[in-house]
Amino acid sequence: MTLDQKNPRSNYLTTIFWDNDSVKLIDQTKLPEKLEIITCLTYQELAHCIKRLAIRGAPAIGVAAAMGLALCAVKSKATSKSRILEELKSAYHTLLETRPTAVNLKWGLDTIFRELDKYETVEEIKKNVVASAIKLSQEDIAINKKLGKFGSDLIKDGDVVMTHCNAGALATVSYGTALGVIRSVKESGKKISVIATETRPVMQGSRLTAFELVHDEIDVSLIPDTAVGHLMANKMIDKVIVGADRILRTGHVYNKIGTYQVALLSKSHGIPFYVAAPLSTFDLKSSTEEITIEERSVEEVTKIGDKRVAPAGVRIFNPAFDVTPPDLVAGIITEKGIIYPPYEKNVQAIFDGI
Known part of the structure; x- marks a missing residue:
């Protein structure tokens, strides 16, 4: 190389x-x-x-x-x-x-x-x-860009939007999915503020999402993953938009570890939780029992940079993804429009129309 x-x-x-x-x-x-x-x-x-x-x-x-x-x-x-x-x-x-x-x-x-x-x-x-x-x-x-335009219609002027991990230009060829929605909102002239979670252990939120939004001069604040519930309880979040690594026809969403708990907290506080992803992210054949959740290196958890932050000998479990059930998802934003529940019926309808 x-x-x-x-x-x-x-x-x-x-x-x-x-x-x-x-x-x-x-x-x-x-x-x-x-x-x-x-x-x-x-x-x-x-x-x-x-x-x-x-x-x-x-x-x-x-x-x-x-x-x-x-x-x-x-x-x-x-x-x-x-x-x-x-x-x-x-x-x-x-x-x-x-x-x-x-x-x-x-x-x-x-x-x-x-x-x-x-x-x-x-x-x-x-x-x-x-x-x-x-x-x-x-x-x-x-x-x-098509997906971003559909998603931007969901966002009101002045909304504060939370996102988890990185679903921006750096997660795509350019522009992004969840951050593509945010970019489209800015291009439309509406004001928007973003709350980015740090996204432990690899810190995609702090290293990548915050980097992108600062680069694009979009208002962004970075928070620890553990502060999500606090901000929601204090009515500091209007909507949540995340990306996805795989979406089943049932509406189950596989995304970066921690997405499920953000979705649960969103539901508990009455905050709409949206997923932004192209149709290429959908898996119409598999069930939840068939999906392999990738596990990553223990060093991602035991070290920050070169500094060890966990004792030698402790067992580590480091799944890269989790699954968010469809009842927590307000809508799935795609390049063909927004898919709403019931997902099994409406996901199939989108693909039947292609």
Whole structure:
């Protein structure tokens, strides 16, 4: 991997992009201290970036996975269709294993693979895999802006909106889902203030969400995760909007650990709890019993930076995600509109209309 200091910022942060047969992405592990760009030359390097959270967020890693296949294709020395397909299948499985809970990752891989039978030659495969990956990245931004506009209609002038984890430009190619709604509100001329939870243990709220909103000059306050109930009890929050890593047809929402307790507190205090996610985040086939919740390194809990904050020998349980049941969700904001309960009926109706 190589590293350069190019700043990709224009109006909004751009998380990942294709550049001359390489993939460039913001190294999110360095934020907020440094804004650095990693250049990945192979799909193995990109898989490593996904695994170590240099790039994260369900829509972003869906596009990253597609670009990983594009890297595999352009770097291939194969001279036959059968051989390059074998290499792409190997890359598919390597990339798929990096983050098991986020459904967008498999969606990005499957979107590329569905097209491969159309092409007869190695060169056709290489050209079209790259073109498809780039197209997915462009579509992601357009989808987020559509989603943001639907969501902005829910927000009143002067609302204070809480968000958990990071569902912004850094979780997508650009613009964001939950933060895309907030950006759309600002663009509409309405005033909005944001409360961001720090989101332990990896601190995506403080390192990423606060970074994005400060960058965009959107009013934001950062709070400890443990302060959520206090703010709600004191009527300091009007609405909650979060992203998602997977949504079932039943309306069950898989998102960053801690989302469930934010949703419970929202329900208890009569605060609408919304989820913002593209349709690519929906899993219409699985049940809650079939979903694997990723568990992450114990060091994420036992250390802050290089400093140990837990005694040696203590057992650690570090799930990356939890599931929020549908009865806690006021609505799901998508690029096709807002889905309201009953979710099983209305989610299916959205997909039937595509």
